[in-house]
Amino acid sequence: MPVITKPHEFLESDVYIDLNDLLGRGLYLKCDGFNFGGSVKLRTAASMVAAAGRDGLIGADSILVESSSGNLGIALSVVAASIGRRFTCVIDPRCNRQTADLMRALGAEVVTVTEPSAEGGFLRARQDHVRRLCEEDGRYLWLNQYLNHANWSAHYETTAPEIAKQFPHLDVLFVGVGTGGTVMGCSRYFRDNGADTRIVAVDAVGSVTFGLPAGPRLIPGLGAGVRPPMVDTSLIDDVVHVAEIDTIRACRRLSAQGFLLGGSSGTVLSGALSWLDRNDPGRELSAVAIAPDLGERYVDTIYNDSWVAEHFGAQHLRSIA
Numbered sequence: 001m002p003v004i005t006k007p008h009e010f011l012e013s014d015v016y017i018d019l020n021d022l023l024g025r026g027l028y029l030k031c032d033g034f035n036f037g038g039s040v041k042l043r044t045a046a047s048m049v050a051a052a053g054r055d056g057l058i059g060a061d062s063i064l065v066e067s068s069s070g071n072l073g074i075a076l077s078v079v080a081a082s083i084g085r086r087f088t089c090v091i092d093p094r095c096n097r098q099t100a101d102l103m104r105a106l107g108a109e110v111v112t113v114t115e116p117s118a119e120g121g122f123l124r125a126r127q128d129h130v131r132r133l134c135e136e137d138g139r140y141l142w143l144n145q146y147l148n149h150a151n152w153s154a155h156y157e158t159t160a161p162e163i164a165k166q167f168p169h170l171d172v173l174f175v176g177v178g179t180g181g182t183v184m185g186c187s188r189y190f191r192d193n194g195a196d197t198r199i200v201a202v203d204a205v206g207s208v209t210f211g212l213p214a215g216p217r218l219i220p221g222l223g224a225g226v227r228p229p230m231v232d233t234s235l236i237d238d239v240v241h242v243a244e245i246d247t248i249r250a251c252r253r254l255s256a257q258g259f260l261l262g263g264s265s266g267t268v269l270s271g272a273l274s275w276l277d278r279n280d281p282g283r284e285l286s287a288v289a290i291a292p293d294l295g296e297r298y299v300d301t302i303y304n305d306s307w308v309a310e311h312f313g314a315q316h317l318r319s320i321a
Protein backbone atom coordinates (compact mmCIF):
# COMPACT_ATOMS: atom_id res chain seq x y z
CA MET A 1 0.00 0.00 0.00
CA PRO A 2 1.70 3.26 -1.05
CA VAL A 3 1.30 5.77 1.82
CA ILE A 4 2.53 9.30 1.12
CA THR A 5 2.80 12.69 2.75
CA LYS A 6 3.80 14.68 -0.39
CA PRO A 7 1.96 14.38 -3.73
CA HIS A 8 5.13 13.66 -5.72
CA GLU A 9 6.08 10.73 -3.52
CA PHE A 10 3.67 8.62 -5.57
CA LEU A 11 5.33 8.25 -8.96
CA GLU A 12 5.18 4.58 -9.75
CA SER A 13 3.30 3.63 -12.84
CA ASP A 14 3.53 -0.08 -13.30
CA VAL A 15 0.42 -0.07 -15.47
CA TYR A 16 0.78 -1.32 -19.04
CA ILE A 17 -1.94 -1.63 -21.67
CA ASP A 18 -1.39 -4.74 -23.78
CA LEU A 19 -2.37 -3.66 -27.29
CA ASN A 20 -2.41 -7.14 -28.73
CA ASP A 21 -6.13 -7.65 -28.14
CA LEU A 22 -7.09 -4.05 -28.88
CA LEU A 23 -5.00 -3.30 -31.97
CA GLY A 24 -3.49 -6.63 -32.92
CA ARG A 25 0.04 -5.48 -32.16
CA GLY A 26 2.51 -6.81 -29.60
CA LEU A 27 3.06 -3.46 -27.94
CA TYR A 28 2.75 -2.46 -24.30
CA LEU A 29 1.76 1.10 -23.46
CA LYS A 30 3.28 2.21 -20.16
CA CYS A 31 0.72 4.59 -18.67
CA ASP A 32 2.50 7.40 -16.87
CA GLY A 33 -0.44 9.69 -16.21
CA PHE A 34 -1.64 8.13 -12.94
CA ASN A 35 -0.11 10.49 -10.43
CA PHE A 36 -1.07 13.79 -8.76
CA GLY A 37 0.37 15.79 -11.65
CA GLY A 38 -1.47 13.73 -14.24
CA SER A 39 1.58 13.13 -16.45
CA VAL A 40 5.15 11.86 -16.65
CA LYS A 41 6.22 15.44 -15.98
CA LEU A 42 5.67 14.99 -12.23
CA ARG A 43 8.89 12.96 -12.25
CA THR A 44 10.74 15.85 -13.94
CA ALA A 45 9.27 18.45 -11.62
CA ALA A 46 10.05 16.51 -8.46
CA SER A 47 13.59 15.82 -9.62
CA MET A 48 14.36 19.42 -10.61
CA VAL A 49 12.98 20.90 -7.39
CA ALA A 50 14.84 18.33 -5.30
CA ALA A 51 18.10 19.15 -7.12
CA ALA A 52 17.58 22.90 -6.64
CA GLY A 53 16.93 22.25 -2.95
CA ARG A 54 20.09 20.16 -2.62
CA ASP A 55 22.08 22.90 -4.36
CA GLY A 56 20.78 25.47 -1.86
CA LEU A 57 19.01 27.48 -4.56
CA ILE A 58 15.55 27.63 -2.98
CA GLY A 59 15.29 30.36 -0.36
CA ALA A 60 12.33 31.31 1.83
CA ASP A 61 11.18 33.98 -0.66
CA SER A 62 12.07 32.15 -3.88
CA ILE A 63 9.51 32.08 -6.66
CA LEU A 64 9.95 29.10 -8.94
CA VAL A 65 9.38 29.96 -12.58
CA GLU A 66 9.19 27.84 -15.71
CA SER A 67 8.11 27.99 -19.31
CA SER A 68 5.72 25.15 -20.04
CA SER A 69 3.15 24.15 -22.60
CA GLY A 70 1.14 22.75 -19.76
CA ASN A 71 2.00 19.44 -18.20
CA LEU A 72 5.25 20.44 -16.53
CA GLY A 73 3.45 23.56 -15.33
CA ILE A 74 0.82 21.48 -13.57
CA ALA A 75 3.49 19.18 -12.14
CA LEU A 76 5.52 22.10 -10.80
CA SER A 77 2.36 23.66 -9.37
CA VAL A 78 1.86 20.44 -7.42
CA VAL A 79 5.45 20.27 -6.16
CA ALA A 80 5.74 24.00 -5.37
CA ALA A 81 2.51 23.91 -3.36
CA SER A 82 3.73 20.89 -1.43
CA ILE A 83 6.89 22.69 -0.32
CA GLY A 84 5.16 26.01 0.33
CA ARG A 85 6.82 27.98 -2.48
CA ARG A 86 5.30 30.32 -5.05
CA PHE A 87 5.36 29.24 -8.68
CA THR A 88 4.88 31.25 -11.87
CA CYS A 89 4.23 29.40 -15.11
CA VAL A 90 4.71 31.06 -18.50
CA ILE A 91 2.43 29.45 -21.07
CA ASP A 92 1.34 30.19 -24.63
CA PRO A 93 -2.07 30.17 -26.31
CA ARG A 94 -1.80 26.48 -27.26
CA CYS A 95 -2.07 25.58 -23.59
CA ASN A 96 -5.70 24.68 -23.06
CA ARG A 97 -7.84 26.59 -20.60
CA GLN A 98 -8.38 23.65 -18.31
CA THR A 99 -4.63 23.22 -17.88
CA ALA A 100 -4.16 26.86 -16.88
CA ASP A 101 -7.14 26.56 -14.51
CA LEU A 102 -5.56 23.50 -12.90
CA MET A 103 -2.34 25.41 -12.27
CA ARG A 104 -4.28 28.28 -10.70
CA ALA A 105 -6.26 25.83 -8.58
CA LEU A 106 -2.92 24.63 -7.22
CA GLY A 107 -1.91 28.20 -6.35
CA ALA A 108 0.32 29.00 -9.33
CA GLU A 109 0.42 32.32 -11.13
CA VAL A 110 -0.10 31.85 -14.88
CA VAL A 111 1.29 34.29 -17.46
CA THR A 112 0.44 33.86 -21.15
CA VAL A 113 2.72 35.12 -23.95
CA THR A 114 0.56 36.01 -26.90
CA GLU A 115 3.06 36.48 -29.75
CA PRO A 116 5.48 33.82 -31.04
CA SER A 117 9.08 34.86 -31.52
CA ALA A 118 10.09 35.21 -35.18
CA GLU A 119 12.82 32.55 -34.93
CA GLY A 120 11.81 30.19 -32.15
CA GLY A 121 8.03 30.33 -32.10
CA PHE A 122 6.14 30.26 -28.82
CA LEU A 123 8.84 28.28 -27.04
CA ARG A 124 11.41 31.05 -27.56
CA ALA A 125 8.83 33.71 -26.65
CA ARG A 126 8.07 31.92 -23.36
CA GLN A 127 11.73 31.50 -22.53
CA ASP A 128 12.45 35.16 -23.30
CA HIS A 129 9.69 36.15 -20.91
CA VAL A 130 11.12 33.96 -18.12
CA ARG A 131 14.57 35.43 -18.70
CA ARG A 132 13.16 38.96 -18.35
CA LEU A 133 11.39 38.06 -15.09
CA CYS A 134 14.64 36.68 -13.64
CA GLU A 135 16.60 39.77 -14.70
CA GLU A 136 14.05 42.09 -13.10
CA ASP A 137 13.55 40.24 -9.79
CA GLY A 138 16.19 38.13 -8.02
CA ARG A 139 13.55 36.06 -6.21
CA TYR A 140 12.72 34.19 -9.43
CA LEU A 141 14.42 30.82 -9.81
CA TRP A 142 14.21 29.38 -13.33
CA LEU A 143 14.40 25.60 -13.24
CA ASN A 144 14.89 25.51 -17.02
CA GLN A 145 13.79 22.03 -18.00
CA TYR A 146 15.64 22.32 -21.33
CA LEU A 147 19.06 22.53 -19.68
CA ASN A 148 18.51 20.94 -16.29
CA HIS A 149 20.31 17.60 -15.79
CA ALA A 150 17.78 16.68 -13.14
CA ASN A 151 15.25 16.46 -16.00
CA TRP A 152 16.85 13.49 -17.77
CA SER A 153 18.22 11.97 -14.57
CA ALA A 154 14.64 11.63 -13.25
CA HIS A 155 14.02 9.13 -16.04
CA TYR A 156 17.42 7.49 -15.62
CA GLU A 157 16.61 6.87 -11.99
CA THR A 158 12.93 5.97 -12.16
CA THR A 159 11.20 5.57 -15.56
CA ALA A 160 13.83 3.41 -17.27
CA PRO A 161 14.54 1.03 -14.37
CA GLU A 162 10.79 0.48 -13.94
CA ILE A 163 10.55 -0.61 -17.58
CA ALA A 164 13.73 -2.71 -17.46
CA LYS A 165 12.44 -4.52 -14.39
CA GLN A 166 9.20 -5.55 -16.12
CA PHE A 167 10.78 -6.17 -19.57
CA PRO A 168 14.30 -7.52 -19.01
CA HIS A 169 14.71 -8.43 -22.71
CA LEU A 170 13.06 -5.47 -24.36
CA ASP A 171 13.79 -5.06 -28.08
CA VAL A 172 12.46 -1.56 -28.65
CA LEU A 173 11.33 1.38 -26.55
CA PHE A 174 9.30 4.25 -28.05
CA VAL A 175 9.65 7.59 -26.29
CA GLY A 176 8.07 10.95 -27.17
CA VAL A 177 10.38 13.94 -27.26
CA GLY A 178 9.67 17.40 -25.89
CA THR A 179 12.71 18.61 -23.98
CA GLY A 180 14.32 15.21 -24.55
CA GLY A 181 14.52 14.46 -20.83
CA THR A 182 12.59 11.19 -20.98
CA VAL A 183 14.33 9.84 -24.05
CA MET A 184 17.83 10.77 -22.87
CA GLY A 185 17.34 9.36 -19.38
CA CYS A 186 15.92 6.10 -20.76
CA SER A 187 18.55 5.74 -23.47
CA ARG A 188 21.45 6.34 -21.08
CA TYR A 189 20.04 3.88 -18.59
CA PHE A 190 19.58 1.07 -21.11
CA ARG A 191 23.05 1.65 -22.60
CA ASP A 192 24.79 1.89 -19.21
CA ASN A 193 23.19 -1.38 -18.23
CA GLY A 194 24.35 -3.21 -21.34
CA ALA A 195 20.91 -3.66 -22.87
CA ASP A 196 20.64 -3.66 -26.67
CA THR A 197 17.16 -2.18 -26.54
CA ARG A 198 16.59 0.07 -29.54
CA ILE A 199 15.46 3.56 -28.55
CA VAL A 200 13.03 5.11 -31.03
CA ALA A 201 12.20 8.78 -30.54
CA VAL A 202 8.74 9.99 -31.51
CA ASP A 203 8.36 13.60 -32.55
CA ALA A 204 5.55 15.72 -34.00
CA VAL A 205 5.54 16.88 -37.62
CA GLY A 206 6.31 20.61 -37.45
CA SER A 207 8.89 20.17 -34.67
CA VAL A 208 12.50 21.10 -35.46
CA THR A 209 14.11 18.75 -32.92
CA PHE A 210 15.44 16.29 -35.50
CA GLY A 211 16.14 18.75 -38.29
CA LEU A 212 12.78 18.93 -40.06
CA PRO A 213 11.35 22.35 -40.90
CA ALA A 214 9.20 24.17 -38.37
CA GLY A 215 5.48 24.01 -38.96
CA PRO A 216 2.26 24.79 -37.16
CA ARG A 217 1.40 22.52 -34.20
CA LEU A 218 -1.76 22.73 -32.16
CA ILE A 219 -1.34 19.89 -29.68
CA PRO A 220 0.94 20.78 -26.76
CA GLY A 221 3.49 18.44 -25.21
CA LEU A 222 5.77 16.81 -27.76
CA GLY A 223 7.91 18.62 -30.29
CA ALA A 224 9.81 21.90 -30.12
CA GLY A 225 10.18 25.11 -32.10
CA VAL A 226 13.83 25.40 -31.01
CA ARG A 227 16.17 22.38 -31.03
CA PRO A 228 16.35 21.12 -27.43
CA PRO A 229 20.03 21.11 -26.35
CA MET A 230 19.51 18.03 -24.18
CA VAL A 231 18.84 15.79 -27.17
CA ASP A 232 21.95 13.83 -28.14
CA THR A 233 21.00 12.07 -31.37
CA SER A 234 23.90 9.62 -31.02
CA LEU A 235 21.89 8.01 -28.20
CA ILE A 236 18.79 7.55 -30.37
CA ASP A 237 18.49 4.67 -32.82
CA ASP A 238 15.62 5.92 -34.93
CA VAL A 239 13.12 8.76 -35.16
CA VAL A 240 9.47 8.75 -36.24
CA HIS A 241 7.48 11.89 -37.02
CA VAL A 242 3.74 11.91 -36.48
CA ALA A 243 1.24 14.30 -38.06
CA GLU A 244 -1.30 15.74 -35.64
CA ILE A 245 -4.24 14.14 -37.43
CA ASP A 246 -2.59 10.77 -36.81
CA THR A 247 -2.20 11.67 -33.13
CA ILE A 248 -5.94 12.32 -33.03
CA ARG A 249 -6.64 9.07 -34.88
CA ALA A 250 -4.57 7.06 -32.37
CA CYS A 251 -6.24 8.77 -29.40
CA ARG A 252 -9.67 8.07 -30.83
CA ARG A 253 -8.84 4.42 -31.57
CA LEU A 254 -8.12 3.88 -27.89
CA SER A 255 -10.94 6.03 -26.53
CA ALA A 256 -13.33 3.90 -28.60
CA GLN A 257 -12.16 1.03 -26.38
CA GLY A 258 -12.45 2.95 -23.11
CA PHE A 259 -8.89 4.23 -22.77
CA LEU A 260 -8.90 8.05 -22.74
CA LEU A 261 -5.27 8.99 -23.33
CA GLY A 262 -3.63 12.35 -23.91
CA GLY A 263 -2.12 13.95 -26.98
CA SER A 264 1.47 12.96 -26.24
CA SER A 265 0.34 9.38 -25.68
CA GLY A 266 -1.55 9.34 -28.99
CA THR A 267 1.52 10.66 -30.79
CA VAL A 268 3.80 8.03 -29.28
CA LEU A 269 1.28 5.28 -29.98
CA SER A 270 0.84 6.34 -33.60
CA GLY A 271 4.60 6.56 -34.13
CA ALA A 272 5.17 3.19 -32.50
CA LEU A 273 2.53 1.45 -34.62
CA SER A 274 3.86 2.89 -37.87
CA TRP A 275 7.48 2.03 -36.95
CA LEU A 276 6.51 -1.53 -36.04
CA ASP A 277 4.52 -1.94 -39.26
CA ARG A 278 7.64 -0.98 -41.25
CA ASN A 279 10.31 -2.70 -39.16
CA ASP A 280 8.64 -5.72 -37.62
CA PRO A 281 6.38 -7.33 -40.21
CA GLY A 282 6.90 -10.72 -38.57
CA ARG A 283 5.69 -9.33 -35.22
CA GLU A 284 8.63 -10.73 -33.34
CA LEU A 285 9.89 -7.74 -31.36
CA SER A 286 8.98 -7.00 -27.77
CA ALA A 287 8.05 -3.36 -27.57
CA VAL A 288 7.03 -0.76 -24.99
CA ALA A 289 5.83 2.78 -25.63
CA ILE A 290 5.69 5.39 -22.88
CA ALA A 291 2.25 7.03 -22.75
CA PRO A 292 3.01 10.23 -20.83
CA ASP A 293 -0.46 11.61 -20.18
CA LEU A 294 -4.20 10.91 -19.88
CA GLY A 295 -7.02 12.36 -21.94
CA GLU A 296 -9.19 14.54 -19.68
CA ARG A 297 -7.24 17.67 -20.62
CA TYR A 298 -8.02 17.09 -24.29
CA VAL A 299 -11.80 16.80 -24.24
CA ASP A 300 -12.11 20.27 -25.80
CA THR A 301 -9.61 19.51 -28.56
CA ILE A 302 -8.58 16.02 -29.64
CA TYR A 303 -11.87 14.49 -28.47
CA ASN A 304 -14.05 17.35 -29.71
CA ASP A 305 -15.43 16.86 -33.24
CA SER A 306 -16.01 20.58 -33.84
CA TRP A 307 -12.41 21.39 -32.91
CA VAL A 308 -11.10 18.64 -35.19
CA ALA A 309 -13.34 19.76 -38.07
CA GLU A 310 -12.32 23.39 -37.62
CA HIS A 311 -8.57 22.72 -37.59
CA PHE A 312 -8.16 19.64 -39.76
CA GLY A 313 -11.30 19.57 -41.92
CA ALA A 314 -14.61 17.79 -41.51
CA GLN A 315 -13.51 15.13 -44.02
CA HIS A 316 -11.40 13.54 -41.26
CA LEU A 317 -14.29 13.02 -38.88
CA ARG A 318 -15.38 9.78 -40.50
CA SER A 319 -11.90 8.23 -40.39
CA ILE A 320 -11.40 9.04 -36.70
CA ALA A 321 -14.88 8.05 -35.50
Ligand SMILES: Cc1ncc(COP(=O)(O)O)c(C=O)c1O
Nearest residue numbers: 071177178179180181182264292
Ligand atom coordinates in the same frame (compact mmCIF):
# COMPACT_ATOMS: atom_id res chain seq x y z
C1 LIG B 1 2.60 15.02 -21.43
C2 LIG B 1 3.98 15.19 -21.91
N1 LIG B 1 4.64 14.13 -22.28
C3 LIG B 1 5.89 14.20 -22.73
C4 LIG B 1 6.53 15.38 -22.86
C5 LIG B 1 7.94 15.41 -23.37
O1 LIG B 1 8.78 14.77 -22.56
P1 LIG B 1 10.28 15.30 -22.42
O2 LIG B 1 10.22 16.74 -22.12
O3 LIG B 1 10.83 14.49 -21.32
O4 LIG B 1 10.95 15.02 -23.74
C6 LIG B 1 5.85 16.53 -22.51
C7 LIG B 1 6.41 17.84 -22.60
O5 LIG B 1 7.42 18.26 -22.88
C8 LIG B 1 4.56 16.43 -22.02
O6 LIG B 1 3.88 17.50 -21.64
